[in-house]
Amino acid sequence: VNRSDGRLxxxxxxxxxxxxxxxxxxxxxxxxxxxxxxxxxxxDLQLLLVGPRPAADExxxxxxxxxxxxxxxxxxxxxxxMSDPVxxxxxxxxxxxxxxxxxxxxxxxxVVSAGASGATVAAAVMGVxxxxxIRRPALAAILPGVGGPLVLLDVGAGxxxxxxxxxxxxxxxxxxARLAAGVAHPRVGLLSVGAEPGKGDxxxxxxxxxxxxHPLAGAVYIGPVEGNDVVTGARADxxxxxxxxxxxxxxxxxxxxxAAPGAFPPTQVPRAAALLGVAGTVVICHGAxxxxxMASGVALASRLVAGGIVAQLxxxxxxxxAASKLVxxxx
Amino acid sequence: VNRSDGRLxxxxxxxxxxxxxxxxxxxxxxxxxxxxxxxxxxxDLQLLLVGPRPAADExxxxxxxxxxxxxxxxxxxxxxxMSDPVxxxxxxxxxxxxxxxxxxxxxxxxVVSAGASGATVAAAVMGVxxxxxIRRPALAAILPGVGGPLVLLDVGAGxxxxxxxxxxxxxxxxxxARLAAGVAHPRVGLLSVGAEPGKGDxxxxxxxxxxxxHPLAGAVYIGPVEGNDVVTGARADxxxxxxxxxxxxxxxxxxxxxAAPGAFPPTQVPRAAALLGVAGTVVICHGAxxxxxMASGVALASRLVAGGIVAQLxxxxxxxxAASKLVxxxx
Numbered sequence: 001v002n003r004s005d006g007r008l009x010x011x012x013x014x015x016x017x018x019x020x021x022x023x024x025x026x027x028x029x030x031x032x033x034x035x036x037x038x039x040x041x042x043x044d045l046q047l048l049l050v051g052p053r054p055a056a057d058e059x060x061x062x063x064x065x066x067x068x069x070x071x072x073x074x075x076x077x078x079x080x081x082m083s084d085p086v087x088x089x090x091x092x093x094x095x096x097x098x099x100x101x102x103x104x105x106x107x108x109x110x111v112v113s114a115g116a117s118g119a120t121v122a123a124a125v126m127g128v129x130x131x132x133x134i135r136r137p138a139l140a141a142i143l144p145g146v147g148g149p150l151v152l153l154d155v156g157a158g159x160x161x162x163x164x165x166x167x168x169x170x171x172x173x174x175x176x177a178r179l180a181a182g183v184a185h186p187r188v189g190l191l192s193v194g195a196e197p198g199k200g201d202x203x204x205x206x207x208x209x210x211x212x213x214h215p216l217a218g219a220v221y222i223g224p225v226e227g228n229d230v231v232t233g234a235r236a237d238x239x240x241x242x243x244x245x246x247x248x249x250x251x252x253x254x255x256x257x258x259a260a261p262g263a264f265p266p267t268q269v270p271r272a273a274a275l276l277g278v279a280g281t282v283v284i285c286h287g288a289x290x291x292x293x294m295a296s297g298v299a300l301a302s303r304l305v306a307g308g309i310v311a312q313l314x315x316x317x318x319x320x321x322a323a324s325k326l327v328x329x330x331x
Numbered sequence: 332v333n334r335s336d337g338r339l340x341x342x343x344x345x346x347x348x349x350x351x352x353x354x355x356x357x358x359x360x361x362x363x364x365x366x367x368x369x370x371x372x373x374x375d376l377q378l379l380l381v382g383p384r385p386a387a388d389e390x391x392x393x394x395x396x397x398x399x400x401x402x403x404x405x406x407x408x409x410x411x412x413m414s415d416p417v418x419x420x421x422x423x424x425x426x427x428x429x430x431x432x433x434x435x436x437x438x439x440x441x442v443v444s445a446g447a448s449g450a451t452v453a454a455a456v457m458g459v460x461x462x463x464x465i466r467r468p469a470l471a472a473i474l475p476g477v478g479g480p481l482v483l484l485d486v487g488a489g490x491x492x493x494x495x496x497x498x499x500x501x502x503x504x505x506x507x508a509r510l511a512a513g514v515a516h517p518r519v520g521l522l523s524v525g526a527e528p529g530k531g532d533x534x535x536x537x538x539x540x541x542x543x544x545h546p547l548a549g550a551v552y553i554g555p556v557e558g559n560d561v562v563t564g565a566r567a568d569x570x571x572x573x574x575x576x577x578x579x580x581x582x583x584x585x586x587x588x589x590a591a592p593g594a595f596p597p598t599q600v601p602r603a604a605a606l607l608g609v610a611g612t613v614v615i616c617h618g619a620x621x622x623x624x625m626a627s628g629v630a631l632a633s634r635l636v637a638g639g640i641v642a643q644l645x646x647x648x649x650x651x652x653a654a655s656k657l658v659x660x661x662x
Contacts, residue, residue, distance in 0.1 A: 082525075082527065083527060146590060156524055159524060159531060159532040160532065191579055192575075192579075193487055193490060193574070193575055193578040193579065194413075196413065196414060198414075200490060200575065201490040201491065201575060226578075226579070226582050227578065227579040227580060227581065227582030227583035227584075227585075227586065228582040228583060228585065228586035230583055230586075231583055231586035231587050231590060232586060232590075241579070243524070244523075244524055244531065244532060244576065245575065245576045245579055245580075247524040247557075247558065248522055248523075248524065248557070248558040248572070248576055248579075248580055249558060249576075249579055249580055249583045250558065251557050251558030251559040252558035252559060252561055252562055252580045252583055252584050252587075253558075253583050253584070253587050254558075254559065255558065255559035255561075255562035255563060256562050256583075256584050256587030256588055257587055257590075259477060259562060259563075259588075260587070260588070260590070
């Protein structure tokens with residue numbers, strides 16, 4: 001691995017973002033396209049391209065001499081395949097592993113990948129660790145609700161259901177909605193099979209009780225919500241669920257909306273998910289993302305860094321009694 | 332409770348169907364409307380109205396003298412509310428409890444209710460029992476897939492995830508797709524967070540292995556499918572999942588499609604779910620169903636009775652090695 005020049009993310013200006021050139025179904029071509037679109041859209045953006053030299057060179061050739069100053073390259077030839085063990089993500093000889101090493105060393109301020117999400121989660125958890133008060137990180141998606149954007153989490157960082165996770169994710173989801181979706185005082189709902197408090201399985205009922213007893217900082221818990229509420233956004237701005245249900249629901253709603261273009265007003269909702277609860281900014285794009293969606297993922301990472309997402313999540317966790325009461329594991 | 336005349340469902344003609352007049356958010360008015368629409372649509376249909384005498388009389392007054400011959404009344408004044416304990420469903424002094432008593436005594440061939448689904452499931456399990464080889468019954472919905480109708484189950488009869496249930500529901504879902512959705516040789520998928528065999532939680536991985544080893548009768552197991560596959564129907568005709576995930580996904584997809592009218596070609600998909608795995612035909616309509624949707628629920632029940640759904644489910648379970656190998660509880 002040919003390390004980069006080691007300069008720190010710039011203070012007061014744009015921070016540098018690492019992009020995994022080998023993540024995604026159509027990598028590296030789509031990632032190169034996305035990075036070019038992101039650079040064109042934001043004149044302050046700086047990128048560290050992590051991937052094979054030829055792909056990086058192709059991107060550099062498409063830039064003006066001035067713009068080339070904004071791009072560094074970390075040459076890494078190996079990606080993590082969809083069928084590889086997720087632990088390969090933590091291997092610094094892979095693109096995602098190398099990108100997370102840069103993040104852990106503060107040589108970049110964020111990492112963006114469209115690679116296997118399990119490998120990216122593993123890389124981030126092992127490479128930068130979890131935030132204090134987080135048992136398991138969550139992938140948070142932003143959906144175009146009828147009444148405005150809505151945050152859904154977890155959409156696939158984990159597949160287990162645990163009340164501790166649900167409560168902690170309510171706290172970090174609220175912080176994320178403020179920063180990424182612009183909702184000043186988010187309404188937080190817990191996804192269930194009915195709107196009455198007694199509905200759902202045992203982990204959900206336990207989490208519901210805890211969230212009723214212990215308030216969230218800067219947000220209001222409104223109780224159980226249903227699948228349709230994730231589409232309308234009428235009742236909640238943040239919907240918390242386990243990663244299995246959230247992943248399935250996100251893909252179902254996205255497919256239904258794709259089958260019905262124009263049903264929702266066009267919004268600036270990024271087509272990328274943020275990994276919340278690790279001690280660094282990590283954005284995961286869909287494996288089938290196109291260049292525009294990759295660019296929206298880079299823009300999301302840039303916005304999260306500028307807004308200090310990690311510090312905000314830390315504050316939210318510290319001041320949310322609900323989350324701290326249920327903490328079982330702190331790293 | 333004022334029992335009906337006790338005649339048996341007619342052999343060779345239409346069988347009588349019990350309708351719960353007090354089930355649903357706008358009961359009894361919407362149920363009366365739905366029953367009238369169902370009677371008008373099918374001249375052979377016979378109904379047993381289970382509910383308050385004044386509501387039944389209102390319906391009878393709207394019929395011709397000839398059509399009144401097709402309707403009997405079982406006067407029951409008490410319904411089960413959404414916040415009542417589900418066990419109230421098994422109380423024969425409630426409309427759903429009384430309707431299931433009629434079903435258990437073969438005085439009706441099916442029960443249709445838009446009441447609290449938990450109470451209806453409890454009433455059916457306690458009143459008519461489960462089929463041999465079924466640990467837990469499933470609610471099966473039919474969705475308008477892009478390529479044709481698709482069966483999704485369980486959509487809310489239970490909220491737990493157990494590999495035995497997933498495998499058994501694959502077998503009964505296939506039988507149901509043949510009869511209710513007209514799919515001769517259904518492709519059955521297991522809902523997960525990725526299409527690769529190793530994806531999902533432990534119960535899903537166990538069920539996937541069992542379904543690969545032991546073939547389904549008259550159907551083919553195609554492996555894990557994702558949330559988007561439930562919308563497109565491109566990969567599977569039957570999608571099996573736990574009742575929590577299925578309920579959330581169904582409501583999410585329905586809301587997305589409702590926000591986008593015209594996205595799908597109009598289909599004759601019933602807006603009602605069948606409770607599969609109990610020893611009788613039970614159809615559950617949405618609590619917010621309108622008269623037309625209630626009528627489609629009655630028509631579905633009629634079609635299931637005519638097709639001998641219970642016998643077909645029994646046959647499917649008996650001849651599906653996958654289901655029988657994993658049976659843990661048989662009633």
